[in-house]
Amino acid sequence: MDIIIVSQYLRNIENLRENNSRFVYIAKKLSEDKNINVEIITSDYNHSKKNHFENVDMLDKIKITVCHEPGYNKNVSIKRFISHYNLSKNIKKYLTQRKKPDMIYSAIPSLDVAKVCSNYCKKNDINFIIDIQDLWPEAFKMVFNIPILSNILFFPMQNQVNSIYKNADGIIAVSNTYLERAKLVNNKSKFYETVYLGTSKQDFDKYFVKEKRETTNIKVVYIGSLAASYDLETVIDAISEINYPIIFEIMGDGAYKEKFEKYAHKKKVNCNFTGKLEYSEMVKKLVNCDIAVNPIRKGSAGSIINKVNDYAMAGLPVINTQECLEYRNLLIEYNSGINCGCENVSDVKDALLKLIENKPLRIEMGKNSRRMALNYFDREKSYRVILNEIKNM
Numbered sequence: 001m002d003i004i005i006v007s008q009y010l011r012n013i014e015n016l017r018e019n020n021s022r023f024v025y026i027a028k029k030l031s032e033d034k035n036i037n038v039e040i041i042t043s044d045y046n047h048s049k050k051n052h053f054e055n056v057d058m059l060d061k062i063k064i065t066v067c068h069e070p071g072y073n074k075n076v077s078i079k080r081f082i083s084h085y086n087l088s089k090n091i092k093k094y095l096t097q098r099k100k101p102d103m104i105y106s107a108i109p110s111l112d113v114a115k116v117c118s119n120y121c122k123k124n125d126i127n128f129i130i131d132i133q134d135l136w137p138e139a140f141k142m143v144f145n146i147p148i149l150s151n152i153l154f155f156p157m158q159n160q161v162n163s164i165y166k167n168a169d170g171i172i173a174v175s176n177t178y179l180e181r182a183k184l185v186n187n188k189s190k191f192y193e194t195v196y197l198g199t200s201k202q203d204f205d206k207y208f209v210k211e212k213r214e215t216t217n218i219k220v221v222y223i224g225s226l227a228a229s230y231d232l233e234t235v236i237d238a239i240s241e242i243n244y245p246i247i248f249e250i251m252g253d254g255a256y257k258e259k260f261e262k263y264a265h266k267k268k269v270n271c272n273f274t275g276k277l278e279y280s281e282m283v284k285k286l287v288n289c290d291i292a293v294n295p296i297r298k299g300s301a302g303s304i305i306n307k308v309n310d311y312a313m314a315g316l317p318v319i320n321t322q323e324c325l326e327y328r329n330l331l332i333e334y335n336s337g338i339n340c341g342c343e344n345v346s347d348v349k350d351a352l353l354k355l356i357e358n359k360p361l362r363i364e365m366g367k368n369s370r371r372m373a374l375n376y377f378d379r380e381k382s383y384r385v386i387l388n389e390i391k392n393m
Contacts, residue, residue, distance in 0.1 A: 002037045006117050007107040010042040016057035020279045022197055029387055031061040038062050043087055045069040048253055048276055067091050088112035095120050103127040109136045111160050118167045127393050129170035132178040138301035175303035177326050191389050196304050198377040204313045207283035217245045218356050221289035224307040226254030231295040231343055233263055238348035240267040244356055249289055251282055287314045291355050296322035298342045312373035317365035319351045336369035
């Protein structure tokens with residue numbers, strides 16, 4: 001079987017061996033089957049750092065094809081959509097020059113790339129599986145939310161995504177929320193599966209080393225993108241009102257990094273901005289923190305996002321402001337964190353104080369968090385569904 005995996009956002013392609021991307025993991029697992037040939041098609045543009053990769057790492061038994069993308073400076077911009085369109089044209093050109101595969105497994109978004117894959121599969125009678133990572137245009141409506149005008153502006157994108165969903169022969173999504181959206185327009189898929197992003201317990205635990213703490217400081221941690229969707233100001237405000245030595249570890253990068261740094265300085269909060277770390281370094285720091293935060297702004301279309309998988313695997317209690325009911329209910333079910341009002345400083349402050357002052361509760365919630373990870377987020381278990389559906393297609 002000849003399988004192409006198409007994923008525009010593949011994290012760091014200069015270090016694929018430590019790359020924790022869902023799609024690299026799937027490719028590695030498929031390549032273990034001697035009857036399967038695997039190729040990954042991706043972009044040469046680094047979405048996180050807003051520059052182009054200089055090198056491409058290699059993987060045993062997996063072909064890596066990198067197509068050019070012009071790039072963009074802002075996540076929400078016309079230039080980004082133009083960049084996606086140009087990448088999709090380059091991928092289309094490559095597909096027409098390559099021998100026809102048996103299957104294309106495509107991440108969505110971006111829509112332009114997924115649409116090219118959808119059309120190619122339909123024209124050539126090739127199995128087409130989509131893996132929904134985010135909801136577009138819903139995610140953009142959060143940033144550009146003007147009644148009526150937003151619906152008109154994003155109408156072409158809505159039609160495009162509906163066409164992709166409708167044409168899929170198999171649908172996988174990173175949350176039930178996303179899966180139900182696709183099912184609204186698709187009644188022909190051979191399967192509909194929710195498989196959380198998760199993380200590899202085996203890889204994660206290689207770097208799970210608890211260090212001896214020499215101070216009584218509480219370490220609050222955030223990992224991920226520093227962009228418009230993430231409400232670090234509310235966490236900084238809450239910490240600034242607490243009379244206790246707290247270090248706020250912020251691991252990640254993005255367009256709002258400088259803004260958050262200035263705000264933390266203004267509020268006199270002890271923040272350690274590490275920038276984006278290699279996965280191994282991130283895990284080593286994460287597991288030595290005390291409390292994780294998942295501060296998402298109002299109206300976000302996000303669901304079970306990357307960071308919460310790592311928080312759970314690290315065994316940390318989570319203070320959550322995300323409105324997504326799917327994640328809020330998981331925290332309640334496992335008693336693994338505290339849900340707060342979105343953008344509510346008072347709620348976050350109270351939740352922090354509760355966990356700071358009650359170490360036994362902090363430890364109990366942390367254990368419950370790890371239990372949730374083992375039940376839902378361990379890729380060695382959860383990704384068997386994806387691998388089996390691909391092989392049985």
